[in-house]
Amino acid sequence: MTADTPPTAALIVIGNEILSGRTQDANVKYIAGRLSAMGIPLREVRVVPDEEAAIIKAVNTLRARETYVFTTGGIGPTHDDITAASIGAAFGLPVLRHPEAERVMRDAYGDDITEVRLRMASMPEGAALIENPASGAPGFRVGSVFVLAGVPSIMRAMFESLAPGLTGGPPILSRAVTATVRESEVAEALSAIQDRWPDVDLGSYPWARGGQIGTTLVARGTDKAVLEAVVTDLCALIDGLGLDATIQEGGG
Amino acid sequence: MTADTPPTAALIVIGNEILSGRTQDANVKYIAGRLSAMGIPLREVRVVPDEEAAIIKAVNTLRARETYVFTTGGIGPTHDDITAASIGAAFGLPVLRHPEAERVMRDAYGDDITEVRLRMASMPEGAALIENPASGAPGFRVGSVFVLAGVPSIMRAMFESLAPGLTGGPPILSRAVTATVRESEVAEALSAIQDRWPDVDLGSYPWARGGQIGTTLVARGTDKAVLEAVVTDLCALIDGLGLDATIQEGGG
Missing domain, CATH: 3.30.70.260 (ACT domain)
Structure with a gap:
């Protein structure tokens, strides 16, 4: 990105619950509006299923094309939360327990920390944390890809944590x-x-x-x-x- | 598609107003839920801008992969309505005034028909009409691609017109x-x-x-x-x- 090429973005919504029609997405409009105001046009949104191959393909296609890629969903502690593993695979990075994420989570949960909760500290090696003021477990960034929660209130808190670090263009x-x-x-x-x-x-x-x-x-x-x-x-x-x-x- | 390979679908939402954050999408959940009930899993949704190259790429990628592709948006009479031209380009078909669409529109509009309105009768050659009980201008189908309006009430009416013609799988x-x-x-x-x-x-x-x-x-x-x-x-x-x-x- 140079001064002549304004930044752009893509959003990947990871969620069988959107594709099944069970859940009304509530994240696209928020992220789209915030990025527009920052002068970062959102060029595409993809909603993909909770499947590693589909996530890898969307991440690698869109990060090759746009300045920033955001993902929402799939970073909880249950078996269907495969976003961290998929992002690791997309970048060819091992997924390990992130020391700083573990520390943040132990601080947030205190005596309530469990091994199951600490699954949410598994991230691709070298990931940078995205602060989560709304609940305990942080999001993370690898390269140009920002990995956010799917629950709207948590997603918004994470987005506002990372927003000051984005390089915007002229506000639209x-x-x-x-x-x-x-x-x-x-x-x-x-x-x-x-x-x-x-x-x-x-x-x-x-x-x-x-x-x-x-x-x-x-x-x-x-x-x-x-x-x-x-x-x-x-x-x-x-x-x-x-x-x-x-x-x-x-x-x- | 054979008896052993259940049908699948993808949806392309054509709309700068979604990508700018101005408008909350109201079509994904409806189409996703209706397709699930018909046993046609929705495998991906893409929101793309009102740009021919982006529409062509999404249409051709997804129609090569899924049984059915649906598009919403961009079929009105104004300069930003480029879906029909883009679908024609995606299939390598000329876009002409469709005789049956013109007849349907003349019946619907009566004396209020105008050349500007008749722009909505321009479709790729050989397109099959999708009845629009909600307003005058029909949608259309080319191959496995169904082209619907973006206004939710009209989209729904068009979807219900075409639904009986889809081959479903076991209801999900x-x-x-x-x-x-x-x-x-x-x-x-x-x-x-x-x-x-x-x-x-x-x-x-x-x-x-x-x-x-x-x-x-x-x-x-x-x-x-x-x-x-x-x-x-x-x-x-x-x-x-x-x-x-x-x-x-x-x-x-």
Whole structure:
């Protein structure tokens, strides 16, 4: 990564419970939003099963392509927690009891420490710990791969521990213009606005709620002045149709 | 696919709005649960940006590997709707106005039909239509790839239109045993239960809510009698710790 090539990221969600439809993922949106705000576009998410071969392949494909790779899930103490072993295999590293992780866990658990809990201190050799302020066992980093818990509250605590160590790019800003207009009524003008502002990512998202139909037009980019100009164009478009526009601003 | 090789599936979510963290995905859980109930395990989900190269790569990788591939998103009438063109490119097929799709849309829209709306009738040559009872424009299928809308209500209507045409395997059943127990207290016994029943996928999911901590143990498989035997083992494990277990059953 140089000053000319902004950082990018990928996320691997390890979890049979997502692929079976049992559990609604609650981690993608959080990580995606935090990375956008840090100027690190999330380029791909993969949800893979709790299988070593699938995890290895996803990790090695995505770490070859993106600056940072995050994983969630599979770092507990039970038989289905195979993420640490799989990351070790992906890097060709032995998986050993990490001395500092053991110390952290003995401090956190006190007399409640057990051999079963200490399974969570098994990590690829040379892994750097990711602090876990929410519960006892830490996450870890190997190379560009950050290994986080799947439980959302723990994942978030770990993410915030590691975030200051990431090298971000220019924060990605967004503006959203919402109106009770159908996409087909604005499609042509929108295409012209996109052509006028090629450095802005302009998305169109139809919605239906409470008997109303409408569209949210989202402009994303790193230049605040350009975004404001795009919003002016979008509002003029909606105003020209005799409708009202609502403007929202935010990261991501 | 033969009688000996059960069908599998992959899902490609096409959407910058998911990768930016703006939107919470609401389609993965629905499709995953419906496919599980039909005996078609979902093997991978990929979320990719609204970029032709990324879509082509995901489509061609996953259709070479799984029986069925589903995509959601990017089939509206605006400039950022590039799914039909990308699917055409993935298959090496020209993208043309589909005569039957045009007829369906003219019937649905009546006098409100416009050239902009008819963009949604552009599909790879030879595509089969997927009926859309929720709104006007149909989805489509090319080979083993089913192309659905991103708006959840429309996606669901399209999925239910195509579902009867899928060849399923034995439905995947599940039983969940929940108790206020920590994972580390059951990890060893759970591993022994998994070894005893190798054809069952046994997952352990810790949770924290309302000041309580607990674990949900999920057994998934196609043999109902075996699942009941696993539940008996799991309940005996929880009972042996002097705790109460709650049993849930369901598909997926």
